[in-house]
Amino acid sequence: MKVLIVGSGGRESCLVWKVKQSPLVDEIYIAPGNAGTALLGRNLDIKADDLQSLLGFAKTEKVDLTVVGPEIPLVAGIVDLFEQEGLKVFGPRKDLARLEGSKVFAKELMKKYGVPTADFKVFSKASEAKDYIRKKEAPLVVKADGLAAGKGVVVCKTSDEAFAAVDLIMVEKQFGSSGEKIVIEDCLEGQEASILVFSDGETIVPLVSSQDHKRVFDSDQGPNTGGMGAYSPAPIVNKDVFDKIITEVFKPLIFGLKKEQKIFKGILYAGLMIKDNQMNVLEFNVRFGDPETQAVLPKLKTDLVEVILAIVGGRLSTVNLEWDERFCVCVVLASGGYPGSYRKGKAISGLESLRNCRDIFIFHAGTKQDSQGNFLTDGGRVLNVVGLADTIEETQAKVYKAIENISFENMHYRKDIANKALKFLAR
Numbered sequence: 001m002k003v004l005i006v007g008s009g010g011r012e013s014c015l016v017w018k019v020k021q022s023p024l025v026d027e028i029y030i031a032p033g034n035a036g037t038a039l040l041g042r043n044l045d046i047k048a049d050d051l052q053s054l055l056g057f058a059k060t061e062k063v064d065l066t067v068v069g070p071e072i073p074l075v076a077g078i079v080d081l082f083e084q085e086g087l088k089v090f091g092p093r094k095d096l097a098r099l100e101g102s103k104v105f106a107k108e109l110m111k112k113y114g115v116p117t118a119d120f121k122v123f124s125k126a127s128e129a130k131d132y133i134r135k136k137e138a139p140l141v142v143k144a145d146g147l148a149a150g151k152g153v154v155v156c157k158t159s160d161e162a163f164a165a166v167d168l169i170m171v172e173k174q175f176g177s178s179g180e181k182i183v184i185e186d187c188l189e190g191q192e193a194s195i196l197v198f199s200d201g202e203t204i205v206p207l208v209s210s211q212d213h214k215r216v217f218d219s220d221q222g223p224n225t226g227g228m229g230a231y232s233p234a235p236i237v238n239k240d241v242f243d244k245i246i247t248e249v250f251k252p253l254i255f256g257l258k259k260e261q262k263i264f265k266g267i268l269y270a271g272l273m274i275k276d277n278q279m280n281v282l283e284f285n286v287r288f289g290d291p292e293t294q295a296v297l298p299k300l301k302t303d304l305v306e307v308i309l310a311i312v313g314g315r316l317s318t319v320n321l322e323w324d325e326r327f328c329v330c331v332v333l334a335s336g337g338y339p340g341s342y343r344k345g346k347a348i349s350g351l352e353s354l355r356n357c358r359d360i361f362i363f364h365a366g367t368k369q370d371s372q373g374n375f376l377t378d379g380g381r382v383l384n385v386v387g388l389a390d391t392i393e394e395t396q397a398k399v400y401k402a403i404e405n406i407s408f409e410n411m412h413y414r415k416d417i418a419n420k421a422l423k424f425l426a427r
């Protein structure tokens with residue numbers, strides 16, 4: 001079969017790598033992809049948010065299955081569009097992609113179905129939001145309702161910071177119409193983790209837990225990024241917490257929606273704050289996480305294409321996931337300056353030396369190849385170096401040793417990915 005993968009990051013490289021292992025797959029197209037995906041399939045000159053061109057390609061080439069990486073096409077309704085044309089596509093329709101596309105929608109659904117989440121209020125007027133901040137004690141979290149490339153959430157330690165966040169989102173309209181409404185919620189403490197589940201609306205099949213590292217520098221210092229690394233499993237999600245997340249978060253939500261004739265098909269990602277075995281949902285995403293996917297899919301032994309086809313066909317109950325029990329660590333190598341401004345086009349060396357390294361995987365993100373075949377940097381997050389091994393320490397050592405082989409000008413990366421897992425276990 002022919003599979004089209006939409007997106008161009010580390011997550012999509014990992015999806016291509018995993019999909020390629022399926023005996024069901026003959027050809028893979030990636031729109032638009034990166035230098036790494038070009039080694040495994042055919043990159044297309046179509047942007048991930050150009051829905052009409054994606055549809056045109058899928059129809060002309062008779063693509064059998066489309067897998068969407070990023071949120072923008074999902075929220076824009078790519079699934080509805082493809083389904084109307086009789087094409088198979090993996091992900092929720094537009095009405096349920098709002099779980100990620102609108103924080104107000106997600107919070108109100110959580111309230112409706114009793115899913116644990118921070119107390120909140122919704123505002124569409126800056127003056128009323130500020131009155132609320134005056135009455136409430138900081139810290140507070142101010143969130144733009146719509147998509148804002150991960151930048152629409154401000155954790156405010158003081159009321160002044162919260163006023164400034166309201167001004168930024170609602171008055172200066174930093175995120176355009178995404179900031180017409182805001183959510184102000186209580187600030188939660190604890191450690192974050194990500195739990196993703198596959199669902200066809202009837203059956204819920206969880207993936208193994210993982211943890212992202214959003215801040216740019218070690219010990220969670222510096223500004224937020226798209227994610228500087230991840231590991232799986234996250235020991236903070238012990239069996240008790242894991243079971244609670246399934247019964248108190250995913251089941252009420254997915255089965256509640258089903259009662260309303262809204263069938264969630266795809267992957268649902270809950271970002272959670274966990275403390276003393278209690279958890280609260282911070283956010284939902286309706287897609288694979290980046291970089292969590294790069295730390296989770298290498299552990300999946302089951303054919304991903306079979307799983308996706310079962311979801312699209314509404315027969316997920318027939319699927320049983322098998323997992324590699326080993327630990328997985330993903331470290332992101334970023335361009336100097338990221339998440340601020342950075343230069344592109346720096347030569348990357350050392351990739352060849354890792355090509356046949358056992359249980360080490362390199363997933364490209366912001367990369368391109370020049371006419372001589374050299375790999376160059378082409379984005380903020382450039383490469384993901386991923387390793388599998390029996391213990392956390394062994395996995396960290398293996399990945400960081402592999403990284404010593406790779407270099408590009410001003411390359412930077414966190415040196416402490418998965419330290420939190422060690423610290424949690426030693427507590």
Ligand code: AMP
Nearest residue numbers: 118141153155185186187188271282283
């Ligand atoms: P979100 O996109 O809603 O997950 O928010 C992005 C990040 O902001 C999360 O990963 C947390 O680090 C932080 N955050 C969001 N909501 C809260 C909250 N209620 N309390 C503390 N931190 C939060």
Ligand code: GLY
Nearest residue numbers: 212227289290291
């Ligand atoms: N790792 C965060 C995200 O995928 O949104």
